[in-house]
Amino acid sequence: MPRLNAASRHRVGFTLNGKPVSLEAEPRLLATDALRHGLGATGTHVGCEHGVCGACTIQIDGQPARACLTLAVQLEGRDVATVEGLAPGQDRLSVMQAAFRRHHALQCGFCTAGILVSLDAYLREEPAPSEQALREVVGGHLCRCTGYTPIIRAALEAAAILRGEPAPHSQGREPANV
Known part of the structure; x- marks a missing residue:
């Protein structure tokens, strides 16, 4: 060329x-x-x-x-x-990034950046997402490590925190398998 x-x-x-x-x-x-x-x-x-x-x-x-x-x-x-x-500062994680860390929603980390960016945009438009809607958002990303369940759990928790509510996992609610 x-x-x-x-x-x-x-x-x-x-x-x-x-x-x-x-x-x-x-x-x-x-x-x-x-x-x-x-x-x-x-x-x-x-x-x-x-x-x-x-x-x-x-x-x-x-x-x-x-x-x-x-x-x-x-x-x-x-x-x-x-x-x-996405992070609010050099030494601080965003709410979503912190939830990913708490829920071990990343392993190799290769897909994580794209998933975080997509979820960030989605949660701005839909602050109270359903598990199914979150599955559709992350369904546009290939991850070979996590099996998606921790990702959905982290996204549900982050959405709740951003709304000022208790995190779903603290109420004994587990997301369905992805």
Whole structure:
């Protein structure tokens, strides 16, 4: 494949996790590569590169999107969030991240970033999700380690905490198998 010259690069500016960023991008550069290699947002994992596994999920203007199917130039002027932007501070976890930790909802961690980003977006739209709805959200992500039950348990707990209610597991309620 012929190398594009510098004149074919475009300056792409957008907000990444609340901070303005910009980089030079060839028209064919994928958002995954721009984020990981151009901007150091390595929490955006590259898995299948076909939009199937969900490991590369980011939020664009608050909506989940597969970064492996998005060109970097499409990020121009947009608000982009990655897993790095979910935590409220350098040494603090988000409510969802803390629930994942408590429920051992990750093992190898490869799929975790995409799942967290998707669940974060979903819980903003649906603060009182059903177990079935959460299964549908995580059903768009491939995880070969956890069996999804701890993920659903963590998501239910996080949703309850975000609503200011007692966590479901503390009431003896266990989610159905996924």
